Amino acid sequence: MSESGRRGPNNSGNRDGGGQGNRGGRGESKRNAQGRERNRGPQRGFTNNAPSQRTRRADPARLVAFEVLRAVASEDAYANLVLPARIREHRLDRRDAGFATELSYGALRGQGTYDAILAHCVDRPLEQLDPAILDALRIGAHQLLSMRVPAHAALDQTVGLARAVIGAGPSALINAVLRKVTAHTMDEWLDILLVDESDETRIAALRHSHPEWIVRALRQSLVNHGRPKSEIDDLLEADNAAPVVNLVALPGLGDLDEAFDNGATPGELVEDSALSAGGDLGRFESVRRGTTRVQDVGSQLVARALAGVELGDSPAQGERWLDLCAGPGGKAALLAALAYRDGATLLANEPAPHRAKLVQQALSAVPGEAWNVRTGDGRDVGTEQPESFDRVLVDVPCSGLGALRRRPESRWRRSPKDIGDLGPLQRELLKSALDAVKPGGVVAYVTCSPHPAETTAVVTDVLAKREDLEMLDAGHALDHVSLTGSLGAGHELTAQLWPHVHQTDAMFMAIIRKKP
Numbered sequence: 001m002s003e004s005g006r007r008g009p010n011n012s013g014n015r016d017g018g019g020q021g022n023r024g025g026r027g028e029s030k031r032n033a034q035g036r037e038r039n040r041g042p043q044r045g046f047t048n049n050a051p052s053q054r055t056r057r058a059d060p061a062r063l064v065a066f067e068v069l070r071a072v073a074s075e076d077a078y079a080n081l082v083l084p085a086r087i088r089e090h091r092l093d094r095r096d097a098g099f100a101t102e103l104s105y106g107a108l109r110g111q112g113t114y115d116a117i118l119a120h121c122v123d124r125p126l127e128q129l130d131p132a133i134l135d136a137l138r139i140g141a142h143q144l145l146s147m148r149v150p151a152h153a154a155l156d157q158t159v160g161l162a163r164a165v166i167g168a169g170p171s172a173l174i175n176a177v178l179r180k181v182t183a184h185t186m187d188e189w190l191d192i193l194l195v196d197e198s199d200e201t202r203i204a205a206l207r208h209s210h211p212e213w214i215v216r217a218l219r220q221s222l223v224n225h226g227r228p229k230s231e232i233d234d235l236l237e238a239d240n241a242a243p244v245v246n247l248v249a250l251p252g253l254g255d256l257d258e259a260f261d262n263g264a265t266p267g268e269l270v271e272d273s274a275l276s277a278g279g280d281l282g283r284f285e286s287v288r289r290g291t292t293r294v295q296d297v298g299s300q301l302v303a304r305a306l307a308g309v310e311l312g313d314s315p316a317q318g319e320r321w322l323d324l325c326a327g328p329g330g331k332a333a334l335l336a337a338l339a340y341r342d343g344a345t346l347l348a349n350e351p352a353p354h355r356a357k358l359v360q361q362a363l364s365a366v367p368g369e370a371w372n373v374r375t376g377d378g379r380d381v382g383t384e385q386p387e388s389f390d391r392v393l394v395d396v397p398c399s400g401l402g403a404l405r406r407r408p409e410s411r412w413r414r415s416p417k418d419i420g421d422l423g424p425l426q427r428e429l430l431k432s433a434l435d436a437v438k439p440g441g442v443v444a445y446v447t448c449s450p451h452p453a454e455t456t457a458v459v460t461d462v463l464a465k466r467e468d469l470e471m472l473d474a475g476h477a478l479d480h481v482s483l484t485g486s487l488g489a490g491h492e493l494t495a496q497l498w499p500h501v502h503q504t505d506a507m508f509m510a511i512i513r514k515k516p
Helices: 060-075 079-089 094-109 111-121 131-146 151-165 168-181 186-193 200-208 212-224 229-240 257-261 285-289 297-308 330-341 353-363 378-384 416-436 456-464 474-481
Strands: 246-249 273-275 292-294 320-323 345-350 371-375 389-395 437-447 469-472 494-496 508-514
Touching (some): 060 079, 060 151, 111 186, 131 151, 151 168, 212 229, 212 416, 285 292, 292 330, 297 330, 297 389, 297 437, 330 345, 330 371, 330 389, 378 416, 389 416, 456 469, 456 508, 474 494, 474 508
Parallel strands (some): 320 345, 320 389
Antiparallel strands (some): 469 508, 494 508
């Protein structure tokens, strides 16, 4: 392991560098106006090393985190896509990979709170700082305030990182600012920042590091889907918890033996699923073959629910299924495997050619006679192939507010305008799906967002203009394929999963049948 003064993300070790808890090793304690001693104990000590002895290289795990934050900020990249490649590039072992993951995701999730704290410690507006300096400060703040890394190690290694990749001048600024950050614990900083604040939304936004508009939207979403608004703190906390990696074995094609042999545990909500023990899942032969896949259990449930709905007089064999918005192919792969098992075929539609290739790769583990890929606008399928499919999944592009725990940077990229901009597309895709389904067939409208404007409002608007449709009980459909038999996700025929209740992404589902 690199010399970073840590034992992984929950470090309780201590390399105090001779500081023994004193500021600069001078032997005097620091007391506030009330006489309370601050920064006491070896875990908050600083190094006494002379400048020539201080770290002048970038610790690989922290360098990975820095590169991830830089890619997210400057290239509009997604952390979950950049991080694995950086871990492999820098050849991190499992322990350092875990540290880099917690540091990357934690700094991104906590960005709003950390920026508010840093603003108290910097003598200029944060937007005037070089973005690379700000990212290094966020990495340092996360270690100091939310990880059990000794303060001297967090400070020394973060400054060493800055010296190596940004420069000596910026490293001095980072050193000075982070020393100010160490003056208080996270709870103390929050008390300082909120001392005169009474607005519940602003308090929740700062405490849980979410934009205020998202706090308001999620509170409204809870009420809209039949849950008390008092759950908002639990929901925001769940957004900030590192999610367990869910695995699925494609029915009839894969198994989870390899995962279980490496410490995974059986999933509790749906069959053929597992909770991963972590590590590089790409080393599994079953994952490389594509017969075992990483997929949130919420996505597994909605795909299985659509496949399990009874169609009445429809033929038991030879059904045609459609995934209208298939990219990048996770749900499509599970649907294709279920279709192959049930003697059906799946058409997976994706408008973007590069994403259509990803769909083909995802489906390649399923025998080719069970599926086909169409590259084209999903809004045209209903016109080009009217009343042609027995089951249709329309997992529309959405804000992704239901997956903030997996995509921590999304909360800072999205705005209320995005919700409004996506609405027309969501309605047009649902209309196309309803035109494409046969009489007696079903359409599952799915979003990874609980926002009413993307969920119930879309369904209500589209159904209000047609008399040939009826809603089915989506909560019952989910319960039918759940191992628990009762998820408690249904409300007024629609269903909403929640990270703080079901430990899934916040998936919404409505099932609509075209009347025979």
